[in-house]
Amino acid sequence: MNKLEKKLSKLSSFKIRKIDSLNFIVSLRNRQRIESYRKKRFQSGFRAFVFVSLISLITLIQLDNSNFQYDTLDMVSYYQGFDNGRYNVNDVLVDVDEVDFELFLIEETVDFDLGELIYYCSFLSKDIEG
Amino acid sequence: MLSNNELIEKFQNGDDKAFDELIQNNLNNVFGFFMKITRDEMAAEDLAQDVFMKLYKNLKNFRHDSNFSTYLYRINTNTANSWITRNKWKNLLHLDQTPDRGEYDRVNEAEWERKELWDSISKLPKKQRKVVILRLTNSLSFREISNITGMKEGTAKVNFHHALKKLKEDLIDE
Numbered sequence: 001m002n003k004l005e006k007k008l009s010k011l012s013s014f015k016i017r018k019i020d021s022l023n024f025i026v027s028l029r030n031r032q033r034i035e036s037y038r039k040k041r042f043q044s045g046f047r048a049f050v051f052v053s054l055i056s057l058i059t060l061i062q063l064d065n066s067n068f069q070y071d072t073l074d075m076v077s078y079y080q081g082f083d084n085g086r087y088n089v090n091d092v093l094v095d096v097d098e099v100d101f102e103l104f105l106i107e108e109t110v111d112f113d114l115g116e117l118i119y120y121c122s123f124l125s126k127d128i129e130g
Numbered sequence: 131m132l133s134n135n136e137l138i139e140k141f142q143n144g145d146d147k148a149f150d151e152l153i154q155n156n157l158n159n160v161f162g163f164f165m166k167i168t169r170d171e172m173a174a175e176d177l178a179q180d181v182f183m184k185l186y187k188n189l190k191n192f193r194h195d196s197n198f199s200t201y202l203y204r205i206n207t208n209t210a211n212s213w214i215t216r217n218k219w220k221n222l223l224h225l226d227q228t229p230d231r232g233e234y235d236r237v238n239e240a241e242w243e244r245k246e247l248w249d250s251i252s253k254l255p256k257k258q259r260k261v262v263i264l265r266l267t268n269s270l271s272f273r274e275i276s277n278i279t280g281m282k283e284g285t286a287k288v289n290f291h292h293a294l295k296k297l298k299e300d301l302i303d304e
Contacts, residue, residue, distance in 0.1 A: 004294055004297070004298055005265075005294065008247060008266055008297070009265075009266055009269060016158075016161070016162045016165045016166075018158055019157060019158060019161045019175065019178075021153060021154045021157050024153065024157060024175065024178070024179075025150050025153055025154075027179070028153070028179050028182055028183070031179060031183065032183065032186070035183070
């Protein structure tokens with residue numbers, strides 16, 4: 001050992017009292033218990049996190065696959081729409097074009113004769129005006 | 131009284147009490163090792179607990195390839211190294227400020243020098259620090275240091291030489 005080494009060695013050497021091993025073991029066991037409790041708590045927390053993430057992921061995937069969106073108003077029937085004021089008879093009739101209506105009747109009911117058609121059309125235009 | 135190796139075998143066969151005996155056999159060595167570094171009983175006891183916690187976790191896999199004392203020294207050195215690194219950051223962040231030398235009386239002179247020495251040791255590279263810790267705290271030979279650290283005897287000597295040079299410069303500068 002050289003001079004500096006001896007000096008450094010001297011700095012870190014001194015009389016050390018003996019430690020009570022029984023107390024040390026008790027506190028070590030306590031620490032082990034606390035650490036194992038912490039570990040278990042972390043593991044259960046992690047498992048819960050994974051579970052919630054998995055459920056969220058599955059839900060997101062399911063939502064992603066649907067190519068339409070629900071509108072609660074669409075769930076109301078056409079007739080209920082008139083009751084709750086969503087639809088107005090005049091509005092609906094104004095929206096219908098006379099020519100379209102005629103074409104619709106021709107397509108839907110082949111048995112209509114021209115007389116009946118004129119009758120319905122005049123009836124319709126009266127309803128709009130009146 | 132059973133030897134360390136016999137106690138380890140008993141512990142590996144499931145006898146938890148054997149570990150308590152192993153602690154009793156080695157506690158003063160481990161505690162003394164950390165007292166020399168920290169000179170603080172609380173810190174030394176905490177570090178000794180860290181060592182025995184690590185030992186408890188890893189002893190089941192101990193294969194007697196190396197001597198138990200060498201194995202224990204390795205854990206001690208690594209724990210001390212982590213403590214020194216932790217303290218280095220604490221000092222850098224001024225969480226543990228050292229008052230000026232002028233504020234110290236003669237009784238605290240040695241304590242101040244010791245703190246200064248370990249502050250300088252904390253600045254050394256990891257390999258050099260390991261060699262210095264083992265050489266200063268336990269006055270181990272370079273052969274023993276090489277067994278513990280896994281480096282060649284010559285490498286340990288060179289590392290120690292470089293470390294001393296740096297410490298000398300650092301301590302004289304301050």
